[in-house]
Amino acid sequence: MTTKIPIADIAAQYLSLQADIDAAVRRVLASGHFIGGPEVEAFEQEFAAQCGAGEAVSVASGTDALRFSLLATGDGGARARARDGIDEVVTSPLSFIATTEAISQAGARPVFADIDSETFTLDPTALEAAVTPRTRAIVPVHLYGQAADMPPILERARRAGAVVVEDACQAHGSLDRGRAAGTLGDAGCFSFYPTKNLGGCGEGGMVTTSRREVAQRIRRLRDHGQVEKYRHLEEGYNGRLDALQAAILRVKLRHLPAWNERRRALALRYRAGLSDLAAPHGDGPGRGDLVLPVERAGARHVYHLFCVRVKDRERVRAALLEKGVETGVHYPIPLHLQPAYAWMGLSEGSFPVAERAAREVLSLPLYPEMTEDQVDRVCEALRDVLGRG
Ligand SMILES: Cc1ncc(COP(=O)(O)O)c(C=O)c1O
Structure with missing residues (x-):
């Protein structure tokens, strides 16, 4: 890379x-x-x-x-x-x-x-x-x-x-x-x-x-x-x-509409580039695959973040970084489990969907100035890291 x-x-x-x-x-x-x-x-x-x-x-x-x-x-x-x-x-x-x-x-x-x-x-x-x-x-x-x-x-x-x-x-x-x-x-x-x-x-x-x-x-x-x-x-x-x-x-x-269009186009390219890695619909991610973001019917997603779900996220993140791909996690700790809200007395299991998301979500690079070639390189790196290269 x-x-x-x-x-x-x-x-x-x-x-x-x-x-x-x-x-x-x-x-x-x-x-x-x-x-x-x-x-x-x-x-x-x-x-x-x-x-x-x-x-x-x-x-x-x-x-x-x-x-x-x-x-x-x-x-x-x-x-x-x-x-x-x-x-x-x-x-x-x-x-x-x-x-x-x-x-x-x-x-x-x-x-x-x-x-x-x-x-x-x-x-x-x-x-x-x-x-x-x-x-x-x-x-x-x-x-x-x-x-x-x-x-x-x-x-x-x-x-x-x-x-x-x-x-x-x-x-x-x-x-x-x-x-x-x-x-x-x-x-x-x-x-x-x-x-x-x-x-x-x-x-x-x-x-x-x-x-x-x-x-x-x-x-x-x-x-x-x-x-x-x-x-x-x-x-x-x-x-x-x-x-x-x-x-x-x-x-x-003035540039926001065009930037959002560009984000959507890059998201589409990610989808095409990662489609063979997509987990079967409805299941969570398994080893070697990932869950792609869903655009709800009736919604227009503007991809502030292109957020996939993977198993073993920390390993995947570290391996991607080694290949020069920076990623983010939004967010690693759901709010009810933050130390700031310990007073609420909410334990693990209170909101299982959010808790699972916090364990699995991974934000891939996405910004309007990103090139198609860069998206392809991220897809290739992910494929390698998931053992599907
Ligand atoms: C979902 C959400 N809510 C609220 C905020 C707070 O915005 P700001 O950082 O401008 O105070 C942010 C961004 O940081 C956010 O992502």
């Missing part, structure tokens, strides 16, 4: 847009408008238009987007339940910890429902059982770039009088039944962490919503609860997106 194949290559993305990004940065530097201002407002409008959202409110990170959305939708119906104790928010045990951090930091208790074994998103049947009279919100996580199966989730929330806050941090441009992830619930939360499908050159996030009052409250929360200069209606946060990120993200937003 010659050069190493990274799991993502954000420097390559910058180089492909260098002139436009440099011009945007110079424009902001010369303007003296570093926090808020026209770049931030323009980015919000362009982002809302591109995903068909009523409004978009920029914030400092995906974590802020989740925290502020839960705070802004947490009043109303929750008040009656608060009498009986703490509110609950149901989410997936296979996610980044930001999802549950935001729930706790918004004053609720995270409750888990297991995931679907093929799509890694909330299993509607498990969700049915996890919702209680205390459920204030449901947070589906559109994991790896694929939207959760939203109609049954929205229906369950409606019956419970709960809101739906979508964690779309990995799903910019993903669709469920033709509608954009992040526009299906009460609020949609995006991250612009550099490696995301739409990533900045630093931290950033966005909330999309068609609920005016939710957008308004988040605009206040991100700016210390301020309603006019130095008049604070409530305590808030320092959670604003800066103008440099907004200007850079405006340049990149």
Whole structure:
């Protein structure tokens, strides 16, 4: 193997847009408008238009987007339940910890429902059982770039009088039944962490919503609860997106549809290149084969990650690295087994589908600037490592 194949290559993305990004940065530097201002407002409008959202409110990170959305939708119906104790928010045990951090930091208790074994998103049947009279919100996580199966989730929330806050941090441009992830619930939360499908050159996030009052409250929360200069209606946060990120993200937003198409094309090439290694449908991976990601009928996957399942993952990872192929694991420990949540008293076996996924998932390199030849080299390396060369 010659050069190493990274799991993502954000420097390559910058180089492909260098002139436009440099011009945007110079424009902001010369303007003296570093926090808020026209770049931030323009980015919000362009982002809302591109995903068909009523409004978009920029914030400092995906974590802020989740925290502020839960705070802004947490009043109303929750008040009656608060009498009986703490509110609950149901989410997936296979996610980044930001999802549950935001729930706790918004004053609720995270409750888990297991995931679907093929799509890694909330299993509607498990969700049915996890919702209680205390459920204030449901947070589906559109994991790896694929939207959760939203109609049954929205229906369950409606019956419970709960809101739906979508964690779309990995799903910019993903669709469920033709509608954009992040526009299906009460609020949609995006991250612009550099490696995301739409990533900045630093931290950033966005909330999309068609609920005016939710957008308004988040605009206040991100700016210390301020309603006019130095008049604070409530305590808030320092959670604003800066103008440099907004200007850079405006340049990149124009390329997001093409980048997502490219990710899908590369995913298709992986599928073709790995089809002979695919485990029989329905079974988990056996020795010498793997399970390919499933694109749910009605969903448009944007492959933030191309995540396969293998047995003996750590050996496979190490052997791939030796052949110059970098991989990732998203995520090795399900949230309910994290030391941070030991207080929940949930042991191994609580959410078996998520636990098995955490043992088997392996993210292969995938980014828009990746070449077909690189995909072929990863397939070849995997074939060798699985003893099928
Ligand atoms: C599923 C998920 N939720 C939330 C976040 C938090 O986003 P951020 O890192 O921008 O705070 C991320 C990304 O890091 C994520 O992947």
